[in-house]
Amino acid sequence: MDINQKILEIRNLFEKDVSILGKDEIYLKYFSKNTGLITGLIKEIPRLGIEERKVWGPKINSLSKELEENINLIDESSKLLIDETIKLTKGEKGYLHPTTETIREMNNFFKFYGFSVVEGPEIETEEYNFRKLNLPENHPATDLQDSLYINPGVLLRTHTSSVETRVLTENQPPIRVVVPGKCFRNETLTATNSSFFYQYQGVVVDKGITIKNLIQTLTDFHHHLFGDDVVLRFRYKYYPEVSPGLGTDIQCRFCRGEGCSVCKYRGYIEVLGSGMIHYNTLKMCGIDPEVYTGFAFGMGLDRLVMQRYKIDDIRKLYGGGIIYK
Amino acid sequence: MIIPLVWLKDYIHTSKSPKELAKAFTEIGLMLDKPIYGEVLDLEHRMDRADWLSIIGCARDIAAFEDLKLHFPKLISQKLKKTEELFIHIKSDKVNRFRTRVIKDVKVGESPKFIQDRLAAYGLPVINNIVDITNYVMVEMGQPLHAQDIDKFEKKEIVLRETAENETIQTLDSSLMKLKEGTLVLSENGNPICIGGIVGGLRTGVTENTTNIILDSGNYDQASIRRTSREVGIRNETVLRSEKFLSPELVDLAIIRATDLILEHCGGEAFENDDFEKEKYHPRIMTLHKERLDLISGENYYFDQAEKILEALEYEIIENKDNKIKVQVPFFRTDVEVEDDLVADVIRIYGYSKIKPQPINNYPPTDITPATLKFEAKITDLLISSGFHEHITDPIVKFDGVESRIAFLNSVNSEKDSLRLSIKETLQNVLKSYSKHGKSEIKIFEIGNVYSKEGENLIEEKVVGIMYESGDNQKNSEYIRRVIDLILSNLNIAFVLKTSSKHISIFSNERELGYFNGNFAELKINDLIKLTSFKSYVVTEFENLSKEDLTFVSHIDSQNGEIIEYAKNVSPLVAKIEFLGEFIDGSNRKVTFRFYTAYPNESKKIREEIMGNTSKRFNVTFIS
Structure with a gap:
């Protein structure tokens, strides 16, 4: 063993430790009975030959004395103490709006299934917002009172289905898209109803698309969103732009379908409307309904977002009433 | 539709419990809407099925679904003597x-x-x-x-x-x-x-x-x-x-x-x-093809049940042969428009809970996601990583008479009857919430549409609105200015700033891509996409650049950025240019910048070229 080298190393190490470690820690590191570095050196002395002992013994002793004195001189108060048990505050990163975060998560799911993400204008014509969705004039759902009109025939889109008709008109199958988007209705504001809200729409048109494909897609999607243990219920539901229509509910997690105040005693919570795209819609959009079939689904995003992030009022979600921690 | 079971049972004989009946109704399209009280079901009615606004109509469908006989009341007074009383x-x-x-x-x-x-x-x-x-x-x-x-x-x-x-x-x-x-x-x-x-x-x-x-x-x-x-x-x-x-x-x-x-x-x-x-009623005749039923349902066994189901729903079967069922649609089914509605009736009464899911087998189509969306996400991520919080605000605001603002014809809410011209109008509401929570340095942004009109033209344009509020105006504008640099340099967009009475405009390639003023900046997403270009940030070799500083006396404040930007393009030998600072010397405003070149021997020539061209173009004097 090269004792000279060892002494040098210990001295260098000690200099660094003095600025980092506390008084007790440093004492233990060098002088503890079992693991102390100086203790270790002293333990080596008896193993040396007589001549070496004569030379190195005093050197080791003087190093030991020197370090001990230096340790006593350490002024604890001047030292920068780092307590690693204290949690640091968070960094300078910002957060996404809960709706964007949710949309991204959904998009990621659908991208994996070959869907593109598209968008369309918010200022729409009746043609795309109503007519091509098989909603003729005078249809109760097209009541002027329920939509925000800018000019006669021009309004803010009332659903993302308007983007569906645009995509179907501007593209030929195969088509697979999802549409997250802002929608508008002429409503009086309440905690659950807003004139401004978000919808998420999905559209598939191709050869041989069936209602079985729709149910599979919705099942996978809900498992992704709510976990594999979610219980789904599919039922017939009418929407003018589809036939056959399909409503999708998830079983209430609180009562397991028995009915409680959370699910308004229905046992299930409605999440989504869907169906096979109406024959007339495909036709009006320039797609041959005898060759191609397809499905579409649409859901309100806000209730889902509010549930996930524990927001009780839609006016807070989009009215500037939320901040991030 | 409210269904008292005592009434329903006048037309169908069933021993099912209210809960079981509610489940069946829900599956066929009449969802249980309210808790069951005693022997009364409250079912959600969808507007297309006018015949479901009657107990007999609901009974008819549940009878078909449960395979029960419908006991329709006997109609006696079909024809009567005529009077002309009124x-x-x-x-x-x-x-x-x-x-x-x-x-x-x-x-x-x-x-x-x-x-x-x-x-x-x-x-x-x-x-x-x-x-x-x-x-x-x-x-x-x-x-x-x-x-x-x-x-x-x-x-x-x-x-x-x-x-x-x-x-x-x-x-x-x-x-x-x-x-x-x-x-x-x-x-x-x-x-x-x-x-x-x-x-x-x-x-x-x-x-x-x-x-x-x-x-x-x-x-x-x-x-x-x-x-x-x-x-x-x-x-x-x-x-x-x-x-x-x-x-x-x-x-x-x-x-x-x-x-x-x-x-x-x-x-x-x-x-x-x-x-x-007004018009004489003509019954509608329609045909259900097995091929169509198979196509929509994805199964070939529904057709065997189709005649029975349609009959139970009171379609009159005219003919059933060659895999085609010709029917007369019952008069009360005003909702039936196309063959797929017959398909829907068959699948519905057969039972939605019996549909077997199946994955789509076709190849996925080409991705048509527009570049804008990916680009938007990039800007969002850039701002998020710089500590900005994203917010989404309702773009509907109160009309203030501004001519270019789009207003609604028919809003029910007089406080919300037009659309925002700038994100700032609605984003600043969030500011108030942060202040209320005692936050002192607020960094927020929103990507969304702003709306305006020019004559008859209605314009919606996607922008990113960025807000920085520290309570100190000087600090706010400096920070906002820095954020603009951050975004545009990340997108590799060269720009110049021009001051107007309203705000400071950001120009690139003669295009105004946004503005900033005080604690707020707004940039047009579509312009950013057009101007952005790829930039390699990788350095592989040591570049020995020589540098030289130049100082000029400026006359108009708002021109300095433009002058420096111009100087950069005077000679192709200029590798980069840096603004160093400006200082007031008596009544003069002096601006110093530094240019770098990889050709030290040409340094003098470049310097003269910059000074010559720039002073001519902008009428400024360089100090040697």
């Missing part, structure tokens, strides 16, 4: 059908118990046998009807017409009501006695002294009913039905059934009176 004049094209009957010598009194029980379970008040029977038949068959006391008519006529200005009516359930011009009414001797398809009037109403009645049942323009109902503020059981697409043929069913019940329970003698029909 003349009917139709003077409005909002009337599709108006059929009347006269019943003489009725005894008004209490209704039989079964009617009282059913109306009470449904939630309708019990009044007298005549009125109760019209209500009973309305709920049973889904067609509103109406009885009036003939002896209270001053003239023996009913005119269906649209009101002139300032007409009024005394309704059964309220005081004097003023009617808007163009309201469809039944009138007698010039005065409205009833708002067609909505509510009856007090004057000709049936009372305990009534002995002769006229029974009418009509079908009117649905949109007009909805409009009038809103105008007069009445939404009763009659309106709920009249405003839907009821078949004009349903009138017959209702008036015959009501006559039968009146004759049985109130006595008297019945006669046909006038019957107006």
Whole structure:
């Protein structure tokens, strides 16, 4: 063993430790009975030959004395103490709006299934917002009172289905898209109803698309969103732009379908409307309904977002009433 | 639709519990909407199925689903002797059908118990046998009807017409009501006695002294009913039905059934009176192809059940051969438009819970996600990583008279009747919330549309709005300026700034891509996309650049950025240019910048070129 080298190393190490470690820690590191570095050196002395002992013994002793004195001189108060048990505050990163975060998560799911993400204008014509969705004039759902009109025939889109008709008109199958988007209705504001809200729409048109494909897609999607243990219920539901229509509910997690105040005693919570795209819609959009079939689904995003992030009022979600921690 | 089970069981015999029936109704399209109280189901009604606004209609579908027999009430008084007691004049094209009957010598009194029980379970008040029977038949068959006391008519006529200005009516359930011009009414001797398809009037109403009645049942323009109902503020059981697409043929069913019940329970003698029909009814014939059913359902076994299902739903089977079923659509199914609706009926009654899911097998199509969306995400991520919080705010604001602002024609809310011109208008609401929570340094942004109009042109444009608020104006503008640098340098967009009275505009390639002012900046996403270009940030070799500083005396503040930007492009040998600072020297504003070049030997020439061209172009003086 090269004792000279060892002494040098210990001295260098000690200099660094003095600025980092506390008084007790440093004492233990060098002088503890079992693991102390100086203790270790002293333990080596008896193993040396007589001549070496004569030379190195005093050197080791003087190093030991020197370090001990230096340790006593350490002024604890001047030292920068780092307590690693204290949690640091968070960094300078910002957060996404809960709706964007949710949309991204959904998009990621659908991208994996070959869907593109598209968008369309918010200022729409009746043609795309109503007519091509098989909603003729005078249809109760097209009541002027329920939509925000800018000019006669021009309004803010009332659903993302308007983007569906645009995509179907501007593209030929195969088509697979999802549409997250802002929608508008002429409503009086309440905690659950807003004139401004978000919808998420999905559209598939191709050869041989069936209602079985729709149910599979919705099942996978809900498992992704709510976990594999979610219980789904599919039922017939009418929407003018589809036939056959399909409503999708998830079983209430609180009562397991028995009915409680959370699910308004229905046992299930409605999440989504869907169906096979109406024959007339495909036709009006320039797609041959005898060759191609397809499905579409649409859901309100806000209730889902509010549930996930524990927001009780839609006016807070989009009215500037939320901040991030 | 409210379904008292005691009433439902008049038409189907089932021992199923309310809960089991609710489950079945839900699966076929009539979702249980409210908790079950006792023996009454409250089911959600979708507007297309006008026939589901009747107990018999709901019973028909549940019978088909549960494979039960439907016991339809026997109709007796199909044809009667004609009388011309009251003349009917139709003077409005909002009337599709108006059929009347006269019943003489009725005894008004209490209704039989079964009617009282059913109306009470449904939630309708019990009044007298005549009125109760019209209500009973309305709920049973889904067609509103109406009885009036003939002896209270001053003239023996009913005119269906649209009101002139300032007409009024005394309704059964309220005081004097003023009617808007163009309201469809039944009138007698010039005065409205009833708002067609909505509510009856007090004057000709049936009372305990009534002995002769006229029974009418009509079908009117649905949109007009909805409009009038809103105008007069009445939404009763009659309106709920009249405003839907009821078949004009349903009138017959209702008036015959009501006559039968009146004759049985109130006595008297019945006669046909006038019957107006705008258009003759033609039954619709449709064909269900096995091929189509297989295509939509994805299975080949549905077709075997199709005839039985369609028959149970009262489609009349005309022919079933060669994998095609030709049917006559029942008159009450006004919702059936295309063959897929027959497909829907078959799959629905077969049971949605029996559909087996199957993944899509086709190849996924080409990705058509527009570049804008990916680009937006990139800007979002850039800002998030710089500590900005994303917010989304409702773009609807109060109209302030600004000409370029888009306003709505019909908003119900006077505080929200137009669209934002800038994100700032709505994003600043978030600022207040942060301040309220005691946050002192607020960094927020939103990506969304702003809206404006130029003449007839309506413009929606996607922008990113960025806000920094520290409470110190100087600090705010410096920070915002830095964020703009951050974004544009990340996107590799060269830009110059130009000051105007409103704000500082950001220009690149002669295009104004945004502006900033105080604590806020707004950039147009579409312009950013057009201008952005790829930039390699990788350095592989050591670049030995030599540098030189230049100082000039500026005259106009807002030009300096432009001057430096210009200087950069004077010589291709300039590798980069850096702004060093500006200082005031007496009355002069001096600006210093530094250029770098990889050609030190050409340094002097470059320097002269920059000084020469720049001073000529901008009329500034360089200091040596």
